[in-house]
Amino acid sequence: MAQEDIFKKLISHCKEYGYVFQSSEVYDGLAAVYDYGQYGVELKNNIKKYWWDSMVLLHENVVGLDSAIFMHPTVWKASGHVDAFSDPLIDNKDSKKRYRADVLIEDQRAKFEAKIDKEIGKARKRFGDSFDEQQFRETNQRVLANQVKINELTERFTKALNDDDLVEIKQIIIDYEISCPVSGTRNWTDVRQFNLMFSTEIGSTAEGASTIYLRPETAQGIFVNYLNVQKTGRMRLPFGIAQTGKAFRNEIVARQFIFRMREFEQMEMQFFVRPGEEMKWFEFWKDLRMKWHQSLNFGAENYKFHNHEKLAHYANAATDIEFRFPFGFREVEGIHSRTDFDLKQHEKFSGRKIQYFDPELNESYTPYVIETSIGLDRMFLQVISASFDEEEIPKENGTKDIRTVLRLPAFLAPVKMAVFPLVKKDGLPDIARSIINELKFDFYCQYDEKDSIGKRYRRHDAIGTPFCVTVDHQTTEDQTVTIRERDSMKQERVKIEELRSIIREKVNFKNKLKDLDF
């Protein structure tokens, strides 16, 4: 089956079985926003817990944090998001290329300057040593004409930028006959401002209000709390701060189901290290994070590192862990060496000293930072797309049967155990209910007595329940039940009193990570 078809089936399956719904669907939906349904929220929470426990519980030098989504506006000036996230963009309709409108205009200005330089170059050749560039610039007609154009252009452009006048910016592009470098045409769309940050107002009255942003990343909440955590937690380098939380980006093109959403959840850890040791720790986390992904047993061949050739301004090393989604290898997690850029910026903008006193070296310095940043929603998509399977089962009459099954790792599955009475009489439902009442404090259990037993198994296959327990007539005699494993469909007869320990053992993630020397 084509990958595209698999993806479509997966999306349908997510909706049909209560994993993911489109946001505000009754109102036709809201683009690139999704809601997690009754099973989706369980899976998502389980993934989050798996990450949290792997980072915080298993590393004594990593602690948690939950910073607010609202932050002081200066945070985003310091981080560079305010400047870097708001470019006026324009498209050429013929070449379909997108440009920053300000860059197009700057290029045009550079062309005028190049013309002047050409004139000056020619004149210098002509006049030799006696050439006076200053005088030439002031008197030559062609140079002056171009200089006027430059001045006019600069003036208009500056004014338009200051006024946020996008219509004027487009008019400048039209007036100066700026054409697309690729198609050569001047068939432009309107200029649009794309600020990737959502903004809103804080304060009860309009006058006293000030613009604040919904955070476009969670990392800054950690950086501005670095000193608080380091001092109150008596943390010594190297140490990390982990946090999960929502982030918001007004993406121009947000697509591919929950892969790129406007509201999404990140799971991040910022690891503070001594300057000069960052590469060692970069390698350490790179390795460990890959192990974590592979602990899910989705196949090592479905993961790869993608090293960044072009680094962001704050980074001196960066790699992505990519997973093979139905639409190809895509980033799930980024491991970045962010240097001391962020802490230094906050030091600069806040005027506060944000450093670490190293008792071993007996000196203060700004720590370097290794970041591991993973998209929870992408992780969700990874888990569910790797688990989705349509298995062919040969039937006794020779035909084939399709079994739709989510092969979720047991410790991530929403429902851990379903309990069925084989028939709904002879007291079997009561026994099934009592088993659930006993175990519902330990894990999510569900009861089902509707339809044939086979149908009930299949229903739970479709939502990924790893274990189905069936109460039959033998149960009334010897207190045993059958436990049926989702993937193998094999059944085993066990004592009711053993159920808790059997399932507990199988839904514990400890065994996954112990083998990995995590």
Add this chain to the structure above:
RNA sequence: GCGGGAGUAGCUCAGUGGUAGAGCAUCAGCUUCCCAAGCUGAGGGUCGCGGGUUCGAUCCCCGUUUUCCGCUCCA
């Protein structure tokens, strides 16, 4: 944002210029069954939304929105 495909019941889809159908799913009852699709019955859709053409539009036209793919973009 550009180009292309799609939008009819919870899901997958059929259908016609005269106000809608199937399979699965759901619910109730029968059946009492260890791997879906046995029997009987029921509920559920202003055919994505708005406008136009028409006596009449789910169907034709225009717009819009959502979604998938490609390009583009992506701290």
